[in-house]
Amino acid sequence: MNLSPDAWAALVLSGRLALWVTPAYALAGALLAWALVFGLKRPGWLDALVTIPIAFPPVVIGFALLWLLGRQSLLGQTLVELGVGFVFSFQGLWLAAFIAGLPLVVKTLQAALQTQPRDWHETALTLGCKPFAAFWLVHLPIARSAWLTGVLLALARGLGEVGISLMLGGNILGRTETLSLAIFNAVTTGDYAQGALLSALLGGCCLGLLMLVRWLQPRPSRCV
Numbered sequence: 102m103n104l105s106p107d108a109w110a111a112l113v114l115s116g117r118l119a120l121w122v123t124p125a126y127a128l129a130g131a132l133l134a135w136a137l138v139f140g141l142k143r144p145g146w147l148d149a150l151v152t153i154p155i156a157f158p159p160v161v162i163g164f165a166l167l168w169l170l171g172r173q174s175l176l177g178q179t180l181v182e183l184g185v186g187f188v189f190s191f192q193g194l195w196l197a198a199f200i201a202g203l204p205l206v207v208k209t210l211q212a213a214l215q216t217q218p219r220d221w222h223e224t225a226l227t228l229g230c231k232p233f234a235a236f237w238l239v240h241l242p243i244a245r246s247a248w249l250t251g252v253l254l255a256l257a258r259g260l261g262e263v264g265i266s267l268m269l270g271g272n273i274l275g276r277t278e279t280l281s282l283a284i285f286n287a288v289t290t291g292d293y294a295q296g297a298l299l300s301a302l303l304g305g306c307c308l309g310l311l312m313l314v315r316w317l318q319p320r321p322s323r324c325v
Contacts (some may be wrong), residue, residue: 118198118260129199131142138215140233154200163265201258216246280299
């Protein structure tokens with residue numbers, strides 16, 4: 102069975118989305134992890150904010166963003182006047198994937214940073230590094246494996262996002278229909294064969310990302 106033209110469009114859109122959201126995962130995840138571990142004295146509020154997408158139902162987050170960024174809100178009207186629209190657009194899909202996947206980057210990198218000896222940080226400061234420079238030059242390179250692992254996990258989560266994407270993107274055929282939404286549409290219309298094929302594609306992509314995650318994990322040393 103071949104993919105329909107709409108399914109190909111959804112596949113291309115998901116690939117484009119992955120290209121744009123991956124650098125954002127890496128940069129924002131690193132900055133937030135730095136703020137949680139080194140930058141803030143009491144980061145509880147930020148930690149809770151980062152964790153919300155994990156604990157809250159995606160459709161609730163999507164509705165909140167739709168209410169906040171829609172044309173009826175002051176912020177939404179302002180953004181539209183500036184030429185930035187997050188509702189029923191590619192930008193909305195990007196925001197949905199970004200919010201859904203970001204906690205996986207932050208939490209993975211945060212855990213890795215917290216296991217590093219505090220002496221490393223103090224030594225870097227003693228040698229003349231500023232706190233932020235010490236993070237980028239010392240801590241982040243050592244935790245590079247965890248950082249990349251978090252980005253890959255976030256990408257897998259973002260590609261499979263439905264709830265937030267459905268609310269913000271609107272599931273417009275040929276415009277904001279991602280691969281995960283195309284599966285939802287195929288099942289809704291009773292085209293189970295197309296849905297199975299799309300599921301195999303999306304599942305294969307995510308499986309490939311998980312295999313990369315496993316490859317990045319440090320190998321335990323063996324006693325001879």
